[in-house]
Amino acid sequence: MAEYKVEVTTGNLQSAGTSDHIYVTLFGSKGQSDRTELDNYGIDFTAGTTGIYTVKSSLSLGELLLVKVEKDPFFLLPENEWYLSKLVVTTPEGDAILFPCYRWISRGEMVELRGGRAMKVFEEKHPLLIEHREMELALKKSFYHGIELVLKGLLGSAEKWESIEDMKKIFWYKRTTMSDYVAEHWKEDDFYGYQFLNATNPNVIKRCTVLPRNFPVTEEMVKPFLEKGSSLKSEMKKGNIFLCDKKKMDGIPPRTYNGETLHVTGGFCLFYMNPNNKLMPIAIQLHQQPSEENPIFLPSDTETDWLLAKMFFKSADLIDHEAVHHLMNTHFLAEVYILATVRSFPVIHPLYKLLFPHFRYTLHINTTGRTALLGPGGALNISSLGTDGVIELMRRALSELTYSTFCLPENIAARGLESIPNFYYRDDGLKLWNIINSFVKAIVEYYYPSDREVQKDTELQEWISEIFTHGFLGNKASGFPASFRSVKEVVKFITMVIFTMTAQHAAVNNGQFDYSSWVPNGSLLLHKPPPTTKGQSSMKTIMETLPNVGETVTFAAMARTLSEQYSDMVVLGAYPEERFNEPAPKQMIKEFQAELSSLSEAIAKRNSELEIPYTYLDPSQIENSVAT
Template identity: 75%
Template sequence: MIFCPTTLHQQPSKQNPIFLPSDSETDWLLAKMFIKNADMMEHEAVQHLMKTHFLPEVYTVAALRSFSVIHPLYKLLFPHFRTTLHVNIGARTNIFGPGGALSISSLGHDGLTELMRRDLSETTYSSLCLPEDITARGLESIPNFYYRDDGLKLWNIINSFVKAVVEYYYPSNSEVCKDTELQDWISEIFTYGFLGNKASGFPVGFHTVEEVIKFITMVIFTVTGQHAAVNSGRFDYGSWVPNGPILLRKPPATTKGQTSMETILETHPNVGETANFAALFCMLSSTYSDMVPIGTYPEERFHEPAPKQMIKEFQGELSDLSDAVSTRNLQLEIPYIYLDPPLIENSVTI
């Protein structure tokens, strides 16, 4: 295993030394704990809450305000927004709110809010589109990167399904341009979700069929696969608190050679806080008894034969992906299950 030097602030100094594997065992362990703590804050606030809960809330509210219930894109999107508002209202009180479970995290409610605010100002459209994000981060050839492998396959399957449905209802670009409900939807998302930030690359309006396909693919992938990827493994990887501490009770070391195992124990959450975090992760990683897997549509909204057939083909491709993931996982010491379609919910529920 290759260890990188670790510093806990942006610039090294006498009060912020660069910690190395060659330092004392407890110095190096404590430094890694603080890095993991920062990573967990970013993961929970930005990658989970903001990008797969709060931004989808914008997509949902804009759809409810802009589309009539008989609009084909409402029929396509609504099953993926089934419980978005319900779960977000609860999360704002019980998890993210001033008195919620994350209020005792290292950043607290105000700090997490500020972290999301800063990230949203720099969030780009391409960063939410998995193929572009993987390329931008140079992750195309990293070995054994199952999130990328399964995620790109899922993205392509969703894209194929969305393309079939959208092209069926929009045979030309002119149909897109004159659909006022569609234009209202994307305008509200751009204005209220991304605060009119043109530098983000988010579309202000739709001009082509391809633009609609890409955006809806991003939306559906976000509330299904991406949410599963960042949320479903929370208990598996976070219930052992030292592996991903949300709260550290002491400040980072400013001098080398002054730590001990007692320092590490004092820095960790106490027993009650640890139990609360483990319970939170268990709840986040669980599923409801009425869980609806991706591609399953109990409420039949489309009545034309063509989109019904497209749904069947979508389900078939998801089944094939599941078979491939299951076969691959048989060869892994630690299976990667989070993007196996039967385990991915059709909408954000937790």
């Protein structure tokens, strides 16, 4: 008689336990055990507990392959789903084999769990496991086939704000140190420039060595704002001039409001890194084509003219941030990675085990977010572009996406920002990229010791093919891979996926309340048309241009909701669900966590010395998935 010890861990979630009968059957290379009820003295399977049970077999089952778990009803009690975290089966030979589950099991449901080391498709030898793998993928592909998530008090008040001070009254319910700072400093040029490096949209400026022909800034215009005795030409040579160009927004029809067409400006902003290492805006042209009705605004213009120009450019940048850099580049592309993973990899695949923790809550937040942001009354629906315009902006941006854009070291180099000072997003981001890359390299090389292993993994090839086809529309010019030929290619791509779904999302998401809840600092909606001549504006113009009371509350509420963290947040590098059985990847995870902890300490030390701390890429503040 052979005895197997089955250690069963119920999740520590609310209502995770069950009073139903639980049965297991062990399958091995030499046979299977009887269907055995797991029943000890007292109450079994309460939340957060681990129970040890004995399963007997007349003979040794050989190599243990599968565990079948069944949940039967307990008399006539109401259904209570069970959250099974994992099973660990100790064989008569003394081998302890992990069978991860980490899912809810319903009454009458049967699940089959794979255990042992992660397996690639071509490594499967036993007919039972080959059949199980094929059936799992067939079921998952069928299930996920139709998931095409289609883009579809003061609240509601149409009153206009009387003054800037009145706007501060809505923030009694939640404030942060940073949101207070923004409300006090939003008009200042150096803070305006700082935000293009370290606020929520740090991927839009680039070093400028030649001005675009349709942005005719002259030496005379900007000379007063440069170092004494210097010139625009010489500052370009020194690498101190930077440009933000919103040409992809040019010509997109905005929505109508009360019968009138709103306005979105797809123009230019020129920046200068001054001798005090502050990035200063020095010229703004609100539309692409220069004309008498499209003047170049300067810091020497009247206070309200310059402020209006900055507001219109910042409004375009905020729409670009929310639609493209936040929603499309992190949330929506994350769906592609998730669906490709669950459709192409069985749960035993090593890359499924590696990637799955980074998918937590993403499909849920995207499903609800589409309605909340793009549906009737949603923040992007009532933006100056409206839902149709936002979708067109995303369409244009998707056609221009490149692989290097998503790979931070290449992104920074392509924009010429390797040495620009006080660029904390770059500093922290590159360190995070390297830490994630080292971890991914260790895991991937452990399971793929040669390029040949990559090439013959049909599930891996199907995974990247689905991503290339459905995520990037088969656009070869984008540089995204359609297949993998080497271990190096796999490491780079998975580094990009994990970085995007953790660090990059944190960078563009977590500061939204800090920077966008104070709507004058950046609004998705501006009512009046942009200025076409100088000297005609006043603070009355500013107030008439800003959203009304109800719209302001909607935008502030959106910023708050998107910046909230779950009470059960899982931080980058934490893997509460034990999916790997082998000692090597477990050790790699520990080393990964140690590197992240060390970086977190270094960032905290640096931030303690800064007037404006940059916290969004502190690993202790980064969620392990696109969850908000």
